[in-house]
Amino acid sequence: MHIDEIDTPAVLIDMDRVEANLARAQAYADANGLPLRPHVKTHKLPEMALKQVALGAVGITCQKLGEAEAMADGGLTDIFLPYNILGAAKLDRLAALNDRVTLAVTADSAETVAGYAARFGKDAPLKVLVECDTGAGRCGVQTAGQAVALARQIAAAPGLIFGGLMTYPPKGGVARADAWLKEAKTALEAAGLPPETISSGGTPDLMKAAEGSVTTEYRPGTYIYSDRMQVALGHGTLDDCALTVKATVVSRPTGDRAVLDTGSKALAADPAPAPMRGHGHIVEYPDAIVQALSEEHAVVDLSACDARPRVGETVRVIPNHACVVTNLHDRVYLIRGDQVEREARITSRGKLQ
Amino acid sequence: MHIDEIDTPAVLIDMDRVEANLARAQAYADANGLPLRPHVKTHKLPEMALKQVALGAVGITCQKLGEAEAMADGGLTDIFLPYNILGAAKLDRLAALNDRVTLAVTADSAETVAGYAARFGKDAPLKVLVECDTGAGRCGVQTAGQAVALARQIAAAPGLIFGGLMTYPPKGGVARADAWLKEAKTALEAAGLPPETISSGGTPDLMKAAEGSVTTEYRPGTYIYSDRMQVALGHGTLDDCALTVKATVVSRPTGDRAVLDTGSKALAADPAPAPMRGHGHIVEYPDAIVQALSEEHAVVDLSACDARPRVGETVRVIPNHACVVTNLHDRVYLIRGDQVEREARITSRGKLQ
Numbered sequence: 118m119h120i121d122e123i124d125t126p127a128v129l130i131d132m133d134r135v136e137a138n139l140a141r142a143q144a145y146a147d148a149n150g151l152p153l154r155p156h157v158k159t160h161k162l163p164e165m166a167l168k169q170v171a172l173g174a175v176g177i178t179c180q181k182l183g184e185a186e187a188m189a190d191g192g193l194t195d196i197f198l199p200y201n202i203l204g205a206a207k208l209d210r211l212a213a214l215n216d217r218v219t220l221a222v223t224a225d226s227a228e229t230v231a232g233y234a235a236r237f238g239k240d241a242p243l244k245v246l247v248e249c250d251t252g253a254g255r256c257g258v259q260t261a262g263q264a265v266a267l268a269r270q271i272a273a274a275p276g277l278i279f280g281g282l283m284t285y286p287p288k289g290g291v292a293r294a295d296a297w298l299k300e301a302k303t304a305l306e307a308a309g310l311p312p313e314t315i316s317s318g319g320t321p322d323l324m325k326a327a328e329g330s331v332t333t334e335y336r337p338g339t340y341i342y343s344d345r346m347q348v349a350l351g352h353g354t355l356d357d358c359a360l361t362v363k364a365t366v367v368s369r370p371t372g373d374r375a376v377l378d379t380g381s382k383a384l385a386a387d388p389a390p391a392p393m394r395g396h397g398h399i400v401e402y403p404d405a406i407v408q409a410l411s412e413e414h415a416v417v418d419l420s421a422c423d424a425r426p427r428v429g430e431t432v433r434v435i436p437n438h439a440c441v442v443t444n445l446h447d448r449v450y451l452i453r454g455d456q457v458e459r460e461a462r463i464t465s466r467g468k469l470q
Numbered sequence: 471m472h473i474d475e476i477d478t479p480a481v482l483i484d485m486d487r488v489e490a491n492l493a494r495a496q497a498y499a500d501a502n503g504l505p506l507r508p509h510v511k512t513h514k515l516p517e518m519a520l521k522q523v524a525l526g527a528v529g530i531t532c533q534k535l536g537e538a539e540a541m542a543d544g545g546l547t548d549i550f551l552p553y554n555i556l557g558a559a560k561l562d563r564l565a566a567l568n569d570r571v572t573l574a575v576t577a578d579s580a581e582t583v584a585g586y587a588a589r590f591g592k593d594a595p596l597k598v599l600v601e602c603d604t605g606a607g608r609c610g611v612q613t614a615g616q617a618v619a620l621a622r623q624i625a626a627a628p629g630l631i632f633g634g635l636m637t638y639p640p641k642g643g644v645a646r647a648d649a650w651l652k653e654a655k656t657a658l659e660a661a662g663l664p665p666e667t668i669s670s671g672g673t674p675d676l677m678k679a680a681e682g683s684v685t686t687e688y689r690p691g692t693y694i695y696s697d698r699m700q701v702a703l704g705h706g707t708l709d710d711c712a713l714t715v716k717a718t719v720v721s722r723p724t725g726d727r728a729v730l731d732t733g734s735k736a737l738a739a740d741p742a743p744a745p746m747r748g749h750g751h752i753v754e755y756p757d758a759i760v761q762a763l764s765e766e767h768a769v770v771d772l773s774a775c776d777a778r779p780r781v782g783e784t785v786r787v788i789p790n791h792a793c794v795v796t797n798l799h800d801r802v803y804l805i806r807g808d809q810v811e812r813e814a815r816i817t818s819r820g821k822l823q
Contacts, residue, residue, distance in 0.1 A: 124557065124559045124560065124823050125557075125823065126822050126823065127822075127823070158765060180765065180766045181766060200720070200766070201720040201721055201781075203718055203720055203781070203782050204477065204478075204718065204782070206477045207477065225721050225723060226721060226722065226781045228780070228781040228782055229720075229721075229781065232782075250723050254727075254762075254769065255721075255723075255729060255762075255764065255767050255769055256720070256721040256723055256729050256767065257721075257723055258723070259723060259724060365556055365557065367553070367554040367556055367582075367609070368554055368578050368579060368582075368608075368609040368610075369579065370578060370603055370608075370609055370610055370611070370612060371612060374607075376608060376609050381740075381794060382794070382797055382820075382822060383822050385739075386738075386739050386740060386794075387734075387739060409607075409608075411608065412511060412533065412793060412794065412797075413533045413534060413553070414608050414609065416607065416608055427581070428554075428556070428579045428581040428582065429556050429557070429581055429585075440765060441734060441735070441739075441765065444735055444765075444798070445797075445798075445820065445822075446820070446822070447820050467735075467798065467799070467800050469479050469480075469735060469736050469798075469799070470477050470478065470479065470480070
């Protein structure tokens with residue numbers, strides 16, 4: 118099938134770009150001895166995850182239990198779930214998943230560790246890493262001392278194994294994260310609890326992740342597809358972006374305005390990464406600005422464009438943030454050039470729990 | 471089942487509030503002789519649409535063909551689809567739908583009308599309204615003269631019926647929209663094409679929609695659930711909001727910070743409506759600010775709160791924009807007080823085409 122036959126809006130994945138993006142990252146990882154454990158949130162497709170593992174990834178990362186279950190169903194066997202899993206229902210599901218695959222989770226509080234400790238026994242123990250807030254200001258213990266205290270609580274539980282440290286570094290703060298983790302590593306060694314794994318992540322810093330770092334494992338996500346945000350942060354160019362949203366021009370109300378059939382429901386509303394503007398890059402009209410999204414429409418400012426599209430014409434839009442686009446669509450089209458290889462259902466889309 | 475038994479994140483719909491919101495709007499519409507044609511994008515549930523019709527709505531509004539098909543499957547029989555439907559695949563689906571239900575669509579260009587005219591015949595004609603840009607700056611003809619020209623093109627096609635005018639008024643611009651529509655109505659009457667229907671919409675202006683307006687039909691959407699945006703625009707209060715996202719506090723990394731398991735994948739990233747702040751209102755902690763969303767986490771600033779939640783505690787969050795939340799979830803829980811009536815699958819979620 119030719120891509121012209123795909124109705125809109127629809128997500129197209131350029132497989133040549135996917136393979137180039139994966140190969141480039143894996144080559145860097147191999148050259149620097151830094152194992153990759155890709156975050157699957159960007160594609161949410163077991164087949165892409167299997168491709169990442171076949172290239173050399175040591176396993177995958179999922180952010181939600183439901184995503185991890187879907188990936189296990191899809192044949193993935195080594196899963197890191199860096200999340201505080203709380204509550205009886207989720208702990209039961211976690212125990213079932215721990216019986217099926219090689220699994221590790223995180224904790225950043227005594228309450229979370231206590232929940233794991235009460236649910237898991239030494240016959241089928243759970244590996245737990247301590248999440249560290251190295252400056253990003255989300256979850257995570259705040260000090261090396263807190264990391265040691267939590268590691269001790271984990272190590273003391275018969276059904277838990279202390280697996281090391283995990284962080285998501287602050288934007289532009291890899292050195293800061295590294296210093297934080299070094300201090301915690303030293304403190305853990307002094308406490309007799311050397312961390313087996315020190316896990317960091319983020320596509321923007323992927324190609325320098327091995328530089329003088331204590332990181333033993335790296336979790337890039339968006340690198341497989343890339344997007345405007347990654348390009349704005351210095352990771353590759355727009356020509357590396359593998360995910361586009363195919364759209365139709367449904368209206369040309371004025372000479373300077375076009376309206377596409379891709380609103381926030383198809384393109385996601387994440388703001389433009391500076392210095393870029395608008396809600397996406399229109400490949401065929403690079404000077405156009407996607408200036409506003411409502412749920413079902415994108416309003417495009419054509420005032421800087423020489424050529425302008427007609428009603429009914431289709432275009433392809435590189436989104437600001439690929440991962441959130443994936444989460445809005447039930448299927449994607451895998452393409453090579455202008456040919457569709459096939460349609461893939463996004464089996465772990467919308468797995469919120 | 472008690473709502474405490476629902477795992478998180480999950481969407482809860484307070485049916486007492488739904489019924490009060492619907493009754494209030496329908497009473498206004500009945501008292502003012504203004505037929506309602508609710509937009510189903512807010513709930514995407516045929517059962518809610520049937521409830522709206524049972525209360526007196528003359529039909530429903532859908533924004534995408536796929537949503538309209540799902541609503542027809544759910545038993546709805548009178549559907550307005552205010553969208554430029556383009557392309558052979560969608561026109562075939564439109565013809566099939568036109569055979570099943572009472573249907574009307576819109577057009578704002580000669581190209582769109584030409585597509586309809588080529589596909590529909592006089593044995594099963596399609597009703598077409600002209601979409602008017604009365605200031606909102608999305609789709610729509612720009613002048614009364616353009617409206618007349620398009621109405622003439624529609625009326626001249628053997629398989630099309632000119633149905634009137636449709637607009638989505640600009641924010642705070644009901645008077646401006648009304649003046650625009652009045653001028654177009656006069657021009658159409660002079661051309662021998664009096665508009666049968668003049669359709670306007672929007673929850674913010676719902677309770678004054680009948681004031682001196684040429685509008686003959688009104689399309690409110692969000693009024694069924696309401697949300698922070700509607701409250702900020704003056705429609706009701708937070709106590710009218712029927713949709714909440716149940717969340718768990720998964721981390722308390724610092725004294726002033728909590729992290730919920732509801733990121734942009736569960737709560738949507740629409741910005742706060744001024745003068746409100748943050749990505750939602752936490753019912754139990756009204757002074758908390760949901761200051762940042764990543765995909766799977768909401769970071770909450772507790773610095774203004776006296777009482778503060780513990781890890782594992784659940785809360786309910788009123789989102790900024792209810793409609794986009796509905797589109798992220800596969801199911802919602804219909805509740806009365808603290809009891810779950812049942813779970814409903816969102817059958818028209820993600821219908822992008």
